[in-house]
Amino acid sequence: MNRVRCLVLNAALGPLDYKVPDGMEVGPGHVVECPLGPRTIIGIVWEAERLPGTEVPAEKLRPIRGILPVPPLSAPLRRLIEWTADYYVASLAGVARMALSSGGALKGPATITEYRLTGGMPERLTPQRLAAMEALEGEQATIRELAGIAGVSEGVLRGLVNQGVLEPVEVDCDRPYDEARPDFTQVELSPEQSEAADTLSKAVRDAKFAPFLLDGVTGSGKTETYFEPVAEALRMGRQVLVLLPEIALTENFLHRFEERFGVAPVLWHSSLKSTERRRAWRNVASGEAQVVVGARSALFLPFRKLGFIVVDEAHETSFKQEDGVRYNARDVAVMRAHFEGIPVVLASATPALESLQMAESGVYAKLDLPSRFGGAELPSIDLVDLTQEKPPHGMWLAQRLVDGIAERLERGEQSLLFLNRRGYAPLTLCRNCGFRFQCPNCSAWLVEHRFTRRLACHHCGHETPSPDRCPECGEPDCLVACGPGVERIADEVAERLPDARVFVATSDTLNSPGRAAEFIAQVEGGAIDVIVGTQLVTKGFHFPELTLVGVVDADLGLEGGDLRAGERTYQQVAQVAGRAGRGEKPGEVLIQTRHPEASVIAALAAGDRDAFYSVETEMRREAGAPPFGRWASIIISSEDEAEAREAARRIGDTRPQVDDLMILGPAPAPMALLRGRYRYRLLMNARRSVQLQDVIRRWLGSLDHPPGVRVGVDIDPYSFV
Known part of the structure; x- marks a missing residue:
């Protein structure tokens, strides 16, 4: 009798065995409908030897109800699902659900x-x-x-x-997309670009696993360079996946892609309508979708004939998923290429230290683009020491930076001010009684947003109208905004330079591809003089008339408990500096800081990336931090504080004693209350020789917790809140 093992999309159930009815042909990867009690659930047929389960007598097996009208998930995708679940200590069902992320796509033609x-x-x-x-x-x-x-x-x-x-x-619903034409336009590349493009194109033709790090300064033409192997894959009839870290970046990318290939690529991100997701998913599965541009979740789409993967802005921390399955899309992309047997390129002007180390050790092949395209010069960088050049009272911009913006206004050029803090002010308090507005669901202050006249929590989304009087003491006109956000900087520019046309660019104002397109058109059309933005504007945009970049508070990212703070600050400031002088006109960058002697600030001022990475590498080596050691976090949470604390204590009390493994905690998380849940954390630091995931599985697998307790594992964490 024919029986199959199914991975069902419910982590609590585990694998289930079913009988295959006579006349039904079922193999690994088929998506099927299975009975479970009175219900019908979806499962994926899996190789029984790879999915341990309980042997059930043949006479007790229930028959599969039907095969869904979609192609089976390929063996490389199934291996990727297994690897992701194993490496990130996640459930197979949770990872598999990402591959079947469009329910409508499973229903057949419509x-x-x-x-x-x-x-x-x-x-x-x-x-x-x-x-x-x-x-x-x-x-x-x-x-x-x-x-x-x-x-x-x-x-x-x-x-x-x-x-x-x-x-x-x-x-x-599933009509095919217009075909991209690999030879729609011919682009003239520099010698360095041509050499890198030829290497990547040969790797596409060889159709073998080959990871590359494309390390090019901002404005060096990395996109045009990897467009050539994309064209090569299209000529071979293979599919391409391009991962971008932000949806807001897609509009700029789509424009460049359409200029090169004659049509827009297929999009995949969370803002798509369900009908658009269905159409994209089914065209990817059938092999009709040629080039998919998407957010990290596009990694698990069921490509039929994938030939090349690009991870653009590969250093970006937004490639790390922070809830559910906590995976890093940069690393999973390399593993997907490994299982598919194809080349993958990580492109960045400021690569992650882990990627540079992989290149240095010979695991990744490194391709360099050391100079800007078309002879454009890198901008000059200067520090503004805020302890010496203090802004006027109640202001945040030093006079030298304001004078620089004024000069650009006179010349008809554009300026960009960078501050990675949304809203008007990070804290609002009462000058009469000292009351501070705090989120009821999180250990965080409410941020004032003057545009919408609301106080908002940037962690859980809680909002409340801005009050006219203090809710604690009832005093009117006593509320004070403390510290600057981008809206406050925009107000200051308007006050000190009243003729300037200012635009605030954040995830609040560029929250859809359409708004991003409108913003780009306004900047390119000269309708904006000064952009005030968060990290959203640090990458991907190319504005030839933008010649001045001002970093309002370069020290902001160095605060807090982020163990990668130095690297992240360097990447953000270097990326935003790279927006200046990308055309024929020279660019200038002014970095406001109170700590000019800090190694990261000094390296930025000197334009000496190698010196910064050298110091950072040695610090990581001494600390046993990635890439020389391993980190993992265990996060315990509950709506009941005592319950969370007790669960954390039990986990801490049963910690394993393993050589070369240090376990810190449990301790209340820096963000001790998040979205109404009390949180505790443990941090693990291990040498690379330790089988960290196995240790964690054995440790946590032996414990039971009350239903209200959640225990999450974060391998290679980026967030420590």
């Missing part, structure tokens, strides 16, 4: 009704109808989507349908 203008006129032409018809010229979408585009109610559009002004069109 159509949807969209609408478009017919060219006719309604019997009665109201202002609303006229405005809608003008807005919908050339558009085709569902009634709901068209209503959003036109800014009218769905009722207005249904009236136009009844009048014959809009006509229905039946559309295939």
